[in-house]
Amino acid sequence: EVQLQQSGAELVKPGASVKLSCKTSGYTFSNYYMSWLKQMPGQNIEWIGNIYGGNGGTGYNQKFKGKATLTVDKSSSTAYMDLSSLTSEDSAVYFCARREYRYNYFDYWGQGVMVTVSS
Amino acid sequence: DTVLTQSPALAVSPGERVSISCRASEGVNSYMHWYQQKPGQQPKLLIYKASNLASGVPARFSGSGSGTDFTLTIDPVEADDTATYFCQQSWNDPWTFGGGTKLELK
Numbered sequence: 001e002v003q004l005q006q007s008g009a010e011l012v013k014p015g016a017s018v019k020l021s022c023k024t025s026g027y028t029f030s031n032y033y034m035s036w037l038k039q040m041p042g043q044n045i046e047w048i049g050n051i052y053g054g055n056g057g058t059g060y061n062q063k064f065k066g067k068a069t070l071t072v073d074k075s076s077s078t079a080y081m082d083l084s085s086l087t088s089e090d091s092a093v094y095f096c097a098r099r100e101y102r103y104n105y106f107d108y109w110g111q112g113v114m115v116t117v118s119s
Numbered sequence: 120d121t122v123l124t125q126s127p128a129l130a131v132s133p134g135e136r137v138s139i140s141c142r143a144s145e146g147v148n149s150y151m152h153w154y155q156q157k158p159g160q161q162p163k164l165l166i167y168k169a170s171n172l173a174s175g176v177p178a179r180f181s182g183s184g185s186g187t188d189f190t191l192t193i194d195p196v197e198a199d200d201t202a203t204y205f206c207q208q209s210w211n212d213p214w215t216f217g218g219g220t221k222l223e224l225k
Binding site: 063105 | 150160161173205207213219
């Protein structure tokens, strides 16, 4: 069974950074891309970027370049997302989701992690 | 960016048929996908590439369309279908989502 398990909720101060994790199981991590997505309360979903589990190759939504940095640890089948210079606009639920490579849809999702930016 | 426009909300009775629309601001070929999201949960894939049913999804769900106009149909609607439904396109960069249609049951 494919599973994506995300780390717990974060409360961070403005200007700080946070690193989110997404530990996977049930499939060959290095054969798939992992995507990260943002959902602000009551709002639609935004695609942040992708990272390939095999070689760490990345692709980003231009909007999130400089804000998000995606990495992977193949040895633990875990994907990470660093968010930097946090502001209130970064307060949201962040999901990791496995990307199907041909048609670029998201077939399995993590449970999401709430990031709250507040002093 | 490609803007996907969905109706904000619909209300239907159990047993009825409902169609949820998604209109793209520019053509997306057939690279349109649909997700169901219940409160406090992650989205769940229903339909990929416009009309293909995802694994484990009941045949009550179906999708159609190409180009700029797409439809998700649920027939018949069941009480458990209360949720928000999102469309997502992956033809144009960046990939984008619609604002979601909240389906309520009468």
